[in-house]
Amino acid sequence: GNSVTQMEGPVTLSEEAFLTINCTYTATGYPSLFWYVQYPGEGLQLLLKATKADDKGSNKGFEATYRKETTSFHLEKGSVQVSDSAVYFCALSGGTGGFKTIFGAGTRLFVKA
Amino acid sequence: NAGVTQTPKFQVLKTGQSMTLQCAQDMNHNSMYWYRQDPGMGLRLIYYSASEGTTDKGEVPNGYNVSRLNKREFSLRLESAAPSQTSVYFCASSEALHTRGNEQFFGPGTRLTVL
Numbered sequence: 001g002n003s004v005t006q007m008e009g010p011v012t013l014s015e016e017a018f019l020t021i022n023c024t025y026t027a028t029g030y031p032s033l034f035w036y037v038q039y040p041g042e043g044l045q046l047l048l049k050a051t052k053a054d055d056k057g058s059n060k061g062f063e064a065t066y067r068k069e070t071t072s073f074h075l076e077k078g079s080v081q082v083s084d085s086a087v088y089f090c091a092l093s094g095g096t097g098g099f100k101t102i103f104g105a106g107t108r109l110f111v112k113a
Numbered sequence: 114n115a116g117v118t119q120t121p122k123f124q125v126l127k128t129g130q131s132m133t134l135q136c137a138q139d140m141n142h143n144s145m146y147w148y149r150q151d152p153g154m155g156l157r158l159i160y161y162s163a164s165e166g167t168t169d170k171g172e173v174p175n176g177y178n179v180s181r182l183n184k185r186e187f188s189l190r191l192e193s194a195a196p197s198q199t200s201v202y203f204c205a206s207s208e209a210l211h212t213r214g215n216e217q218f219f220g221p222g223t224r225l226t227v228l
Contacts, residue, residue, distance in 0.1 A: 043219030
């Protein structure tokens with residue numbers, strides 16, 4: 001069945017550092033890919049998404065490109081801020097696995113001032 | 114526009130007690146979901162409702178029941194709570210089940226502890 005694997009955390013960075021959180025997936029067909037973010041004490045909210053190969057999702061300075069050849073959807077940001085401290089979840093839905101959204105285990109990011 | 118609301122925010126139960134978690138959305142969404150979040154395991158789907166009047170089991174339904182009361186409300190019931198049900202519970206909604214790139218909107222969660 002479908003699955004998502006993302007890098008374990010926590011990831012600790014200094015403000016203005018470059019961020020990469022790796023995400024790879026296993027799925028048949030053409031799933032949609034997502035990054036959700038969870039700030040402390042809150043529910044998840046969509047950060048960005050991509051629905052077909054080579055699409056780039058972007059929002060709030062974050063970007064991720066849907067790479068079908070490497071089955072990856074890595075999250076990047078050029079310069080992180082303290083306010084980016086949160087847990088980031090990679091997820092997929094669709095393809096031949098059906099509608100259900102499959103979430104990765106989450107990666108906690110700490111950004112130090 | 115409140116989005117997805119959940120009550121209560123926190124709850125402590127003793128083993129064997131029952132309770133109902135409430136969820137409501139004001140976005141006129143057709144589909145609603147209940148997840149549990151445990152450390153290191155991401156979110157796991159407990160039950161979902163594709164549309165008003167329908168409910169189906171997700172990945173981890175044992176020990177839970179649900180009711181889709183109307184289009185807005187979707188409740189989760191624990192009939193006899195067990196320590197293994199200690200978790201954070203999230204309700205979510207989306208426009209429809211099978212829409213490509215279907216974004217889900219989440220409530221703030223209920224933190225449940227079963228002693």
